[in-house]
Amino acid sequence: MTIATGATWAIAGLSTAGVITRPMRWPEWIWAVTGALLLLGLGLMPVQAAAGAVAKGLDVYLFLIGMMLLSEAARENGVFDWVAATAVNSAGQSTSRLFLLVYATGVIVTTFISNDATAVVLTPAVFAVAKRAKAEPLPLLFACALVANAASFVLPISNPANLVLYGGHMPPLGQWMGSFALPSLASIVVTFAVLRVVERRRLSGQCGGKVDRPRLSTGGKAAFSAIGLTAILLLAMSALDRPLGLPTAIAGIATALGVSALARRSPVSLVRSVSWGVLPLVAGLFVLVEALDRTGVIDMVAEAIRHAAREPTRAAAVSGTILAFASNLMNNLPAGLVASTAIAQAAPPRIVTDGLLIGVDLGPNLSVTGSLATILWLQAIRREGEDVTFVAFLKVGSVAMPLALLAALGTRLLIG
Numbered sequence: 481m482t483i484a485t486g487a488t489w490a491i492a493g494l495s496t497a498g499v500i501t502r503p504m505r506w507p508e509w510i511w512a513v514t515g516a517l518l519l520l521g522l523g524l525m526p527v528q529a530a531a532g533a534v535a536k537g538l539d540v541y542l543f544l545i546g547m548m549l550l551s552e553a554a555r556e557n558g559v560f561d562w563v564a565a566t567a568v569n570s571a572g573q574s575t576s577r578l579f580l581l582v583y584a585t586g587v588i589v590t591t592f593i594s595n596d597a598t599a600v601v602l603t604p605a606v607f608a609v610a611k612r613a614k615a616e617p618l619p620l621l622f623a624c625a626l627v628a629n630a631a632s633f634v635l636p637i638s639n640p641a642n643l644v645l646y647g648g649h650m651p652p653l654g655q656w657m658g659s660f661a662l663p664s665l666a667s668i669v670v671t672f673a674v675l676r677v678v679e680r681r682r683l684s685g686q687c688g689g690k691v692d693r694p695r696l697s698t699g700g701k702a703a704f705s706a707i708g709l710t711a712i713l714l715l716a717m718s719a720l721d722r723p724l725g726l727p728t729a730i731a732g733i734a735t736a737l738g739v740s741a742l743a744r745r746s747p748v749s750l751v752r753s754v755s756w757g758v759l760p761l762v763a764g765l766f767v768l769v770e771a772l773d774r775t776g777v778i779d780m781v782a783e784a785i786r787h788a789a790r791e792p793t794r795a796a797a798v799s800g801t802i803l804a805f806a807s808n809l810m811n812n813l814p815a816g817l818v819a820s821t822a823i824a825q826a827a828p829p830r831i832v833t834d835g836l837l838i839g840v841d842l843g844p845n846l847s848v849t850g851s852l853a854t855i856l857w858l859q860a861i862r863r864e865g866e867d868v869t870f871v872a873f874l875k876v877g878s879v880a881m882p883l884a885l886l887a888a889l890g891t892r893l894l895i896g
Contacts, residue, residue, distance in 0.1 A: 485775045491515050492768045496810050499761070500849045508569040508855070509757040512764025525771045533770035534763045540643045541759055542725030546732030547640075548754045550707055551597040553732075553739045556750055557700035559707075560589075560605040565693035568613045573686040575615055579679075582606055582620045583672055586627035587634075592711040595628035595639045599857035600755070607864045614688035617866060619679035623856045625873075626880055630851075633841045634664040637714045637724060640762075643853070644816040645837050647824060653718040659834045662895060666887040667842055674880040691825050699743035706735040713833050758852065762813065769817040778818060782825035789828040793893055796835030800889050803836050804881070806842025808850040816840045831892070838888050845881040848873045 495515025510701045519525040554560060567585055571578035590598045603624040610617040632639035636650045643650065650656070676683070695702070710731040717727050740747035772778055788795035807815040819836050844850025846857050848870055858868065 482593055483533060484524055484821055485632070487522065487769050488519065488775050491518050491522075491524070493767055495764070496814055499765075499814075500811050500855075506855070507757045507761075508852070509759075509761035509764065512761050512768065514764075516764045516767035518639060519767065519771050519801075520533040525767070525774065529770060529774065530767045536647070536770075537644075537762055537766045539723050539725035540640060540762060540890070542729040543637075543643055544640055544758055544762070546710075546725075546728030546730070547594045547597065547637075547735045548756075548758070549732030549750075550703075551593060551601050552750050552754050553735050554593075554597075554700075554703040554707060555601045555605075556753065557697055557703045557743060558694050558738060559700050559704050560601050561608070561694050562696045562700065563589075564602070564605040564609040565691055568609050568687070569693060569733045571687070571689045572690075573688070575685055575687045576676075576683045578610075578613070578615055578687055579619055579676070579683050580625060583623045583627055583675075586624050586630045587668055589632040590628050591638050593707060594637065595632040596758075596856060598624055598628040598861055599853040603857055603860045604864060607861065607866065609686075609691060612688075612691040614683075616682045618868070619675070619682050621861055621866065621868070622675060622679065622876060625854055626671050626675060626876075627668070628853045628857065629851060630667045630884055631664065631825070633660050633667075633837060635715070636718050637711070637728070639841055639853075641812050641816045641840055642749075642837065643724065644762075645820045645833075645840055646764040647820050650718060650719040650721075650724060653698055653715060656718065659830070659892065659895070660838075663888040663892040664728065666891045667838075667884045670884040670887040671742045671845070671880050674883055675876070678876055678879060683740075697743065699739045699745075702742050703735060703739050706731065706739070709890050710735070755856075761786040761852075765814050769814060769821060772818065773821050778821045779825065781818060782822040785822055785826040785828050785832065785877060789826065789832050792831050795828065796831045796893060797889055799832060800835030800837075800839035801885065803839035804885050805846070807840055807843040808847045811849060811855075812851045814841045831896070834892055835889060839885070839894060842885050842888055845884065846874070846877040850877075 495511050498511025520530055563585055567581035571581055586598050606620050606624055607617050610620050636656055637644050692750050713727055714724055717724055736747050736750055740750055802821055823833055844854055848854050
């Protein structure tokens with residue numbers, strides 16, 4: 481190993497650790513961008529190569545911009561508060577029914593808006609309504625966290641990691657549904673069952689019944705309709721095997737402007753509320769992974785996949801499981817980027833790629849470090865005065881994730 485290679489690995493490793501642990505509570509993007517700049521400053525990576533790496537993520541950036549604007553437009557206009565209050569009122573005084581309704585709402589939000597929306601926007605609304613309904617909030621918060629990953633491969637749009645793993649070139653919708661419809665159903669059902677059993681004591685009582693449901697404003701109705709129309713648009717684009725980034729961005733920008741006009745508010749406040757740091761975070765990670773690729777480490781991963789793919793079924797199970805656990809060591813965004821680059825080089829059978837996608841999407845349910853969505857979820861509940869330690873999450877995740885992974889991978893392998 482050369483000094484340059486060792487330095488590159490060290491910078492990539494420390495930057496990824498910074499993204500996961502957030503020393504001094506600095507935002508995640510600072511660590512990824514700092515790592516990328518260090519690589520450039522020390523001459524470990526040419527500027528042209530770094531620029532090319534950043535450019536690879538264009539479709540992902542556009543997708544994230546659109547989804548963040550859609551989510552923020554809905555949040556600012558009370559859509560998620562309205563949805564959460566509706567779930568409480570439909571549950572009556574049954575805590576277990578409320579849990580089911582919150583989980584089902586999380587499935588819908590994750591499927592059609594993205595897992596980040598479930599973590600960032602739905603979670604605070606669920607917490608606030610649980611308090612008003614005098615329900616124990618932790619089981620409902622765990623439902624938001626775990627369903628955000630368990631339902632994140634129902635559709636291509638359900639998780640930005642899907643675009644990352646496929647390098648922006650998503651399979652057609654029909655092929656996607658053929659591969660993932662049943663495995664995602666298995667993941668959702670098993671995760672729900674595990675949570676229901678693990679949290680049975682806190683779900684055994686009654687909650688306080690109905691809460692005041694906020695009136696959905698004209699802007700809220702428009703945002704709600706825009707989300708539905710955007711989902712239909714993206715499903716159509718996916719069915720036509722077209723990139724999802726640009727139409728998502730256009731839909732998000734149009735929704736933000738239109739909803740702000742209807743509410744007679746400046747769109748500036750909406751734009752300021754968006755967590756824009758996720759864009760430099762993803763760009764920085766693209767650069768770090770490109771640097772690793774230049775050291776040959778991803779070539780080794782690709783060769784391992786190529787060798788294992790001689791037995792596709794076994795390779796899908798093993799590689800998907802390894803990536804699921806690796807996502808908790810390095811977060812699923814960089815893990816997905818590494819896997820994406822290795823897939824491009826190895827060109828394995830589709831079932832192997834599908835196994836890797838299930839691993840990168842579902843694996844983060846093991847720990848709070850597994851995905852950006854889970855990290856954002858933890859930040860959201862801390863702002864509300866709640867907290868879940870690494871160990872407390874692991875106690876739930878160590879049961880829920882392996883069983884759901886087994887069910888999802890097993891179902892995908894049975895499909896063939």
